[in-house]
Amino acid sequence: MKDITSWVQGLSDPFGTYQVANVKATEGQLLSHGGGRTGTSGGWQIVVVWQSPLMPQKHITLFDGYAHITSTENNFDITFDGFQTVPNGDVKANMIMGSLEGDRGISRNQLLMLNTSNTWEPLSTPIRQPNNFFNSSITTHGSDFLDRTPASSNTLGYDASLFDLDNKNNSLITNNQTSATVRMTSDQEVYGLYLLGMAVEVYEPSLHSLDLYATPSDENPRTGETVQIYLDVANTGNDNIRDLSFTTTVPEEMDFIGVEPLPSEITYDFNTITRVLTFNIADGLTDVTSAPYTIQYSVRVKDDAYFSSIPACTFNSESQTLATYMGEINMTQQVSNSSFTFDDCGIGNGDPTSIVIHITDVQAPVFAENLPGDITVPCNGVPDAATLTAIDYCDPNPSTTFTETATNDRSCETGYEITRTWTATDNANNTFTHTQIITVIADECIMDEEPPTFIEELPEDMTVDCDAIPDAVLLTAIDNCDTDPEVTFTETATNDRDCTTGYEITRTWIAV
Numbered sequence: 001m002k003d004i005t006s007w008v009q010g011l012s013d014p015f016g017t018y019q020v021a022n023v024k025a026t027e028g029q030l031l032s033h034g035g036g037r038t039g040t041s042g043g044w045q046i047v048v049v050w051q052s053p054l055m056p057q058k059h060i061t062l063f064d065g066y067a068h069i070t071s072t073e074n075n076f077d078i079t080f081d082g083f084q085t086v087p088n089g090d091v092k093a094n095m096i097m098g099s100l101e102g103d104r105g106i107s108r109n110q111l112l113m114l115n116t117s118n119t120w121e122p123l124s125t126p127i128r129q130p131n132n133f134f135n136s137s138i139t140t141h142g143s144d145f146l147d148r149t150p151a152s153s154n155t156l157g158y159d160a161s162l163f164d165l166d167n168k169n170n171s172l173i174t175n176n177q178t179s180a181t182v183r184m185t186s187d188q189e190v191y192g193l194y195l196l197g198m199a200v201e202v203y204e205p206s207l208h209s210l211d212l213y214a215t216p217s218d219e220n221p222r223t224g225e226t227v228q229i230y231l232d233v234a235n236t237g238n239d240n241i242r243d244l245s246f247t248t249t250v251p252e253e254m255d256f257i258g259v260e261p262l263p264s265e266i267t268y269d270f271n272t273i274t275r276v277l278t279f280n281i282a283d284g285l286t287d288v289t290s291a292p293y294t295i296q297y298s299v300r301v302k303d304d305a306y307f308s309s310i311p312a313c314t315f316n317s318e319s320q321t322l323a324t325y326m327g328e329i330n331m332t333q334q335v336s337n338s339s340f341t342f343d344d345c346g347i348g349n350g351d352p353t354s355i356v357i358h359i360t361d362v363q364a365p366v367f368a369e370n371l372p373g374d375i376t377v378p379c380n381g382v383p384d385a386a387t388l389t390a391i392d393y394c395d396p397n398p399s400t401t402f403t404e405t406a407t408n409d410r411s412c413e414t415g416y417e418i419t420r421t422w423t424a425t426d427n428a429n430n431t432f433t434h435t436q437i438i439t440v441i442a443d444e445c446i447m448d449e450e451p452p453t454f455i456e457e458l459p460e461d462m463t464v465d466c467d468a469i470p471d472a473v474l475l476t477a478i479d480n481c482d483t484d485p486e487v488t489f490t491e492t493a494t495n496d497r498d499c500t501t502g503y504e505i506t507r508t509w510i511a512v
Contacts, residue, residue: 001064004046017149020044041100041157045195052345056238059083062096062197067184069109069193074185076193081179083202086238087329091173091201092164093180095123098195099159102134109134109189113165114181116174123182125163134159134191159191173200203239203329214248214321214338214353222358223307226257226300229353231279231321231338234292239327244281248321248338249274250299253306253357257298266295286325307359313394315359318352361428365392367400372420376439379412383438390424390432398426415442415481441481452479452511454487459507466499477511486512 008014026040049060059082067076085091102109111133112120122130126142129135136154138145139161144153165172173180180200184193217228235241250256256270256277265282279295286293307315321338339348367388377383390398401423408416418438425431454475464470477485488510495503 008048018046041155043098043100043155043158043160045096045098045160047096047195047197051347056086056201058199059202060197060199062195064195067193068190069184069186070190071187074187076184077181078183078196079179079181080198080200083178083200084330085173085175085177086201086203087175089175091167091170091175091177093167093173093198093200094162094164095182095199096195096197097159097161097163097193099134099191099193101157102136102159102191103157103189104132104136104154106189107132109186109191110184112183112185113172114183115172116170116177120183121172123163123165125161125166128161128163132189134189137161139163176203201238203327212321212323212336212338213348214319214340216353216355219354220356220358221301223301223304223360226298227254227355228260229297229299229319231295231297232292233281233286233295233323235286235288235290237327238288239330240283240288241281241286241325242283242328242331244283244286244323244325246279246281246295246321246323248277248319250277251275251317251319253302253315253317254299255302257300260296260298262295263293268297301357304360304362307357308362310359311363311393313359313361313363315357317355317357320352361394361426361430363393364430364432365390365395365398365424365426366432367391367422367424367434371434372436374437374439376441379415379440379443382418382440385420386422388422388424388434390426392424392426392430394428395426398424400424410440412440412443416440439483450480452477452482452485454509454511458509466502469505472507475509475511479511488512 023042023044025042030040047062061080061082063078067078069076097111107129108131110131111123113123115121123133124130125139127135127137127139127144136157137159138148138155141162141164146153167173180198182196182198213230213232215230215232217230218225221227231246233246250270252275256275259268262268263285265285266279268277268279270277277297284290301317323336323338324333325336326333337350338353340351340353341349343349368391369386369388371388372386375383385402385404388400388402390400392398403421403423404418406416406418408414410416410418418440420436420438421433422435423431423433454477456473456475458475459473462470472489472491475487475489477487479485490508490510491505493503493505495501497503
């Protein structure tokens with residue numbers, strides 16, 4: 001036996017022709033212990049268990065191994081259990097079988113089931129007679145299955161079958177039954193059973209992901225808008241649902257507004273501290289025969305101020321609704337999650353309800369490159385303007401504009417100043433501006449050898465009392481070629497500024 005589930009699921013398309021290689025076969029003659037010729041055979045099957053949201057729940061059991069049946073070693077029993085059939089109506093089940101060396105011309109081999117009268121009843125299909133069930137054929141639902149290679153109707157000692165139990169009037173398996181026993185027997189034929197399985201409809205309430213669907217009225221609201229949440233409920237099982245409640249936590253980015261009018265069978269509670277919203281459903285509203293129903297409540301997306309610290313233009317809000325319940329007959333506690341999406345088979349994925357909140361864009365774009373700083377250059381050293389691009393959280397393609405102005409008609413004789421401005425703008429009209437000042441010095445200043453001069457009257461040397469020392473004056477400078485010459489000031493003193501002995505202060509101003 002080999003589990004190939006992951007292999008099949010990994011295929012881009014699981015439908016097609018499957019082959020198995022290197023099946024060990026025996027050549028020549030095989031004699032049994034009694035001296036007769038027994039014969040040999042070989043074969044294989046792939047068993048597929050699949051799911052459909054449109055079908056009732058089934059309990060599926062597969063036995064693999066090997067049971068050798070002869071005229072002296074027979075009455076091999078297998079019990080299927082762990083289920084409970086439906087409480088009323090027809091009990092439906094099907095079986096799968098695989099065996100070796102069931103000869104077509106040798107009869108008196110049987111597959112039996114212990115019926116509701118506690119007697120062994122032979123199973124049969126239109127191709128498989130009650131007294132020659134293992135007859136070298138491959139059949140499905142009572143017909144030869146020939147869509148295979150080779151397509152022979154007589155497999156010369158190999159049997160495989162998928163068949164429905166002929167359970168008229170529930171004679172084989174009845175309502176509320178919890179087990180079934182199958183027997184393989186023979187008083188002439190020799191065969192070996194390696195696969196036996198049964199799928200029987202069971203009694204179980206259902207609120208699986210398919211049946212609990214939560215969706216918003218708007219999956220892409222803006223801040224401050226109100227959204228309706230719809231919770232669709234349907235019982236697709238075969239047991240009435242009891243003690244049903246739904247709980248969900250309202251996300252922090254939402255405010256709970258209220259619930260739309262509910263039938264008297266549904267009550268609700270909202271805890272303002274934990275933000276848990278609970279709906280309690282009265283027994284009888286979600287029975288097998290009940291119509292599906294919808295619970296609707298309102299939430300409001302918080303204003304822009306709540307999202308101001310988030311550097312994004314959207315926020316993904318997720319919530320999950322949890323259902324807890326039990327059945328009227330099957331009282332096992334069950335839990336189901338709501339689904340926002342479904343798979344290709346219509347089965348809920350059990351994923352949270354997702355709402356993408358669009359936040360008002362107040363964040364300006366930024367430039368991606370290093371921004372050019374202010375510089376001073378000679379007239380022949382003005383650099384080309386840098387090319388800047390912008391990025392933005394909300395706008396994938398913000399625009400960038402560039403302007404440039406200059407003074408003194410760009411005269412190299414007198415020098416001039418260039419102002420370059422780059423502006424980035426997103427689709428919400430948020431802007432970011434960067435300015436560069438380029439000082440172009442005059443030609444005559446390139447070989448400037450004249451120092452700057454001080455503007456103010458320069459302080460003279462003086463002699464003063466120890467308590468009459470004046471503050472140092474602030475001097476500024478001008479220069480023919482430098483619009484902003486630098487002035488530095490230092491001060492030193494002798495005798496540690498001791499007033500008993502007197503001292504001398506030296507103050508120095510330097511303009512560069």
